[in-house]
Amino acid sequence: MSAPLLLNPDDLPAAAPEVFRRVWRSSLDEPGFALLRFEREVESRELRRAMVELVACFPVAFVPERFGRFDQQVSSKFHRDGAPPASLLVLGYEPTRVRSRFWLADASAAAVHANLSLQAYLAANNPMFPAGEAKLASFITELDLPHGESFIVVVNNSQLPFDGANPLGVLHKAVIESPDPNGRRVINSIGFTPRATAQGLPPEELGRFLGRDDLD
Numbered sequence: 001m002s003a004p005l006l007l008n009p010d011d012l013p014a015a016a017p018e019v020f021r022r023v024w025r026s027s028l029d030e031p032g033f034a035l036l037r038f039e040r041e042v043e044s045r046e047l048r049r050a051m052v053e054l055v056a057c058f059p060v061a062f063v064p065e066r067f068g069r070f071d072q073q074v075s076s077k078f079h080r081d082g083a084p085p086a087s088l089l090v091l092g093y094e095p096t097r098v099r100s101r102f103w104l105a106d107a108s109a110a111a112v113h114a115n116l117s118l119q120a121y122l123a124a125n126n127p128m129f130p131a132g133e134a135k136l137a138s139f140i141t142e143l144d145l146p147h148g149e150s151f152i153v154v155v156n157n158s159q160l161p162f163d164g165a166n167p168l169g170v171l172h173k174a175v176i177e178s179p180d181p182n183g184r185r186v187i188n189s190i191g192f193t194p195r196a197t198a199q200g201l202p203p204e205e206l207g208r209f210l211g212r213d214d215l216d
Helices: 012-023 044-056 107-113 118-124 130-135 203-211
Strands: 005-007 033-038 062-071 088-093 101-105 140-143 151-156 171-175 186-194
Touching (some): 033 140, 044 088, 044 151, 044 186, 044 203, 062 203
Antiparallel strands (some): 062 186, 088 151, 088 186, 101 140, 101 171
């Protein structure tokens, strides 16, 4: 398990350095992800604003490259979200009665341990298949997800070789053991990439994401 950080939505700069340190790693001393809980209840639009404002407080400038807001009740296998090679994934979960489990797999560490490049390791041990996932067993962490409250998961979604400078990503998967056709499990998703490598989406896309009520 990885201990969650307590986030004050009224003082995001206070939490940002520790979140950034854990997530945007270039060595294997940090986990490459962070779970954040809130000191008080936050509603959907405030949650989405917190996702954006938290990253805006990081010491590296990021720009959004995609937004999503969806009801997900389908389990997934270990993967990285489609994104630029250097990328950050921020997931904002709204309160739900649909329980889920969430794991992260440090494929970067597994590749170094196997003395392979990340690309070669994933080609030889595809985590979408049981044998490939089994190879990752000692590099997997399950998050202790809160229930009945909003929370944020920040993931280093990069896929770059280990060289002492590149951001080192992790894979993630979720399992919904009992989907509820009468309930919703709403996830707000933002993909970020360093401003130095991309222009990012136009401001109107951000405005729509922050103000929308509909789902993808």
